[in-house]
Amino acid sequence: xxxxxHDVGALxxxxxxxVSITKVGTAFTVVLLTVAMLTLMERKVxxxxxxxxxxxxxxxxxxxxxxxxxxxxxxxEETYPAEASRAYFLLAPAITIIPALVLFAVIPFASPLPTPxxxxxxxxxxxSIGVLFVLALSSLGVYGIVMAGWSSNSKYAxxxxxxASAQMVSYEIGxxxxxxxxxxxxxxxxxxxxxxxxxxxLGLWFAFPLSVAFFLFIVSAFAETNRLPxxxxxxxxxLVTGYHTEYSSMKFSMFFIAEYAHVxxxxxxxxxxxxxxxxxxFWQGDDMRVVGPGLVMGAEPAWWKTLxxxxxxxxxxxxxxxMFMWVRWTVPRFRYDQVMDLGxxxxxxxxxxxxxxxxxxxxxxxxxxxxxGFLYGLILTVTNFGALALLLFVLDRNRIIGGAYRRPxxxxxxxxxxxxxxxxxxxxxxxxxx
Amino acid sequence: MAIGVKTxxxxxxxxxxxxxxxxxxxxxxxxLVAPKNTEQYPDEPLKLDPRWRGTHRxxxxxxxxxxxxxxxxxxxxxxANCIRLVPGEDDQGNRYPxxxxxxxxxxxxxxxxxxxxxxxxxxxxQDFENSEYTRDRFVYDLDRLMxxxxxxxxxxxxSDPLSE
Numbered sequence: 001x002x003x004x005x006h007d008v009g010a011l012x013x014x015x016x017x018x019v020s021i022t023k024v025g026t027a028f029t030v031v032l033l034t035v036a037m038l039t040l041m042e043r044k045v046x047x048x049x050x051x052x053x054x055x056x057x058x059x060x061x062x063x064x065x066x067x068x069x070x071x072x073x074x075x076x077e078e079t080y081p082a083e084a085s086r087a088y089f090l091l092a093p094a095i096t097i098i099p100a101l102v103l104f105a106v107i108p109f110a111s112p113l114p115t116p117x118x119x120x121x122x123x124x125x126x127x128s129i130g131v132l133f134v135l136a137l138s139s140l141g142v143y144g145i146v147m148a149g150w151s152s153n154s155k156y157a158x159x160x161x162x163x164a165s166a167q168m169v170s171y172e173i174g175x176x177x178x179x180x181x182x183x184x185x186x187x188x189x190x191x192x193x194x195x196x197x198x199x200x201x202l203g204l205w206f207a208f209p210l211s212v213a214f215f216l217f218i219v220s221a222f223a224e225t226n227r228l229p230x231x232x233x234x235x236x237x238x239l240v241t242g243y244h245t246e247y248s249s250m251k252f253s254m255f256f257i258a259e260y261a262h263v264x265x266x267x268x269x270x271x272x273x274x275x276x277x278x279x280x281x282f283w284q285g286d287d288m289r290v291v292g293p294g295l296v297m298g299a300e301p302a303w304w305k306t307l308x309x310x311x312x313x314x315x316x317x318x319x320x321x322x323m324f325m326w327v328r329w330t331v332p333r334f335r336y337d338q339v340m341d342l343g344x345x346x347x348x349x350x351x352x353x354x355x356x357x358x359x360x361x362x363x364x365x366x367x368x369x370x371x372x373g374f375l376y377g378l379i380l381t382v383t384n385f386g387a388l389a390l391l392l393f394v395l396d397r398n399r400i401i402g403g404a405y406r407r408p409x410x411x412x413x414x415x416x417x418x419x420x421x422x423x424x425x426x427x428x429x430x431x432x433x434x
Numbered sequence: 435m436a437i438g439v440k441t442x443x444x445x446x447x448x449x450x451x452x453x454x455x456x457x458x459x460x461x462x463x464x465x466l467v468a469p470k471n472t473e474q475y476p477d478e479p480l481k482l483d484p485r486w487r488g489t490h491r492x493x494x495x496x497x498x499x500x501x502x503x504x505x506x507x508x509x510x511x512x513x514a515n516c517i518r519l520v521p522g523e524d525d526q527g528n529r530y531p532x533x534x535x536x537x538x539x540x541x542x543x544x545x546x547x548x549x550x551x552x553x554x555x556x557x558x559x560q561d562f563e564n565s566e567y568t569r570d571r572f573v574y575d576l577d578r579l580m581x582x583x584x585x586x587x588x589x590x591x592x593s594d595p596l597s598e
């Protein structure tokens with residue numbers, strides 16, 4: 001393992017404050033701009049999948065469409081339902097959007113950047129509780145939605161809020177549990193350490209040794225962001241639009257922005273936890289970790305490495321964002337009981353067994369004294385893929401999740417009675433004859 | 435009685451949610467990258483087929499007279515009864531239309547007037563961008579029909595039935 005230390009120099013307290021403000025401002029702007037562009041990307045992807053062109057009137061290739069949408073939403077009338085609880089009605093959009101944006105504070109988005117004033121770590125807050133912070137805040141998101149549904153005093157909004165709370169509470173467990181194997185391997189909960197372990201400690205992205213957890217994390221993440229195939233809280237065909245039925249203008253937009261911000265954050269999180277974050281594959285030159293003020297362990301930091309790693313991080317994040325959209329426009333919505341079944345009877349059980357498996361493996365591998373490294377990860381990978389194959393085998397073919405098929409119907413000739421009903425009330429189709 | 439829904443009976447080994455979803459995603463991805471057939475109509479002119487039938491047009495002799503000989507076949511054959519023809523005859527005994535009106539709202543654009551015309555005077559044409567402020571402006575009189583300058587529709591050729 002590369003343990004070389006580079007002293008780039010620490011930031012002075014004044015510089016630290018200025019750099020932090022710059023980082024917060026930049027991250028906030030970039031995230032909000034990206035979210036705006038994601039709405040366009042969603043419309044474009046959906047259009048292309050349906051053999052259409054999508055928005056192409058505003059700006060080159062429709063690039064300015066989000067701005068036009070934003071202006072339109074700002075100019076719309078604000079409506080307040082007469083019987084709504086005004087304070088909570090106003091509070092709900094804010095509570096929904098803030099956690100989605102704050103989550104970005106703990107995600108490292110590039111390798112450390114050396115500047116004339118000292119070393120800048122491209123993460124807003126490298127807090128020691130890392131992912132616990134993410135889980136805590138992402139579960140706050142449900143309050144905004146429930147509050148919106150409740151305070152609107154509308155049956156559709158209320159049903160949407162109910163479904164959202166049930167669904168998000170159920171899948172939060174899967175989401176949190178599928179991170180446990182990651183932290184058992186990392187030995188830490190900070191995201192910077194997670195990236196460092198994937199770069200140098202194990203030399204393997206966690207998507208390989210922990211792909212069962214990765215798979216279940218993706219499923220839970222889809223449910224947590226209320227996106228298809230788990231978009232029951234919105235369910236346009238049943239609930240108008242669910243919890244934000246009564247909202248108009250920019251307050252409606254806030255829910256929209258929050259949803260895309262959530263998608264972006266969860267994608268960035270998946271990239272960081274399972275695809276090595278800003279790590280560039282097959283290249284050791286970017287394997288570095290900030291170990292103290294101005295101190296970097298591993299490779300020499302450089303500004304161009306920061307740019308390259310940022311590009312890698314963006315590519316990985318956008319890949320997951322694209323996957324979110326791709327799945328949305330392919331897979332139809334689950335039924336409500338199926339969603340609950342999947343959350344409580346499949347994801348929870350599967351991840352519990354997988355945690356036990358990984359834990360046992362780590363115990364055994366440590367007991368026989370195998371050094372923590374590539375071989376260690378390779379052994380985990382092999383057993384993991386076995387577990388993944390078993391999981392998919394058990395899940396599929398109608399054992400737990402089935403496709404559309406006909407329930408076995410006893411074939412009887414037309415005219416013979418089945419289930420005791422008079423035969424004149426019996427159609428050939430019911431009798432199982434086409 | 436319940437409505438009979440025809441469902442396919444498949445062996446359970448063929449029913450797979452995950453593989454079906456992956457196949458679905460492959461399908462949507464193929465559509466995602468496939469070239470699109472959208473025509474940018476108002477920006478670019480629409481590509482009309484040679485036998486596409488639209489607004490009528492009356493052919494004109496070099497000296498500016500209509501080619502129509504007022505034989506009366508087109509109002510006779512017109513299934514929508516949208517052609518009004520009042521025939522006239524000049525000193526040399528040449529027949530010409532005194533009144534020739536086509537109501538483009540009544541017309542069903544079957545093209546039978548063009549097919550039946552013995553002197554290839556009346557045609558349906560490759561034009562559809564008509565808009566007027568009043569309904570009676572859609573009754574095209576002879577002058578207006580002669581003033582149309584869009585391409586005319588090709589007739590069906592029996593020796594080449596598929597237009598190949």
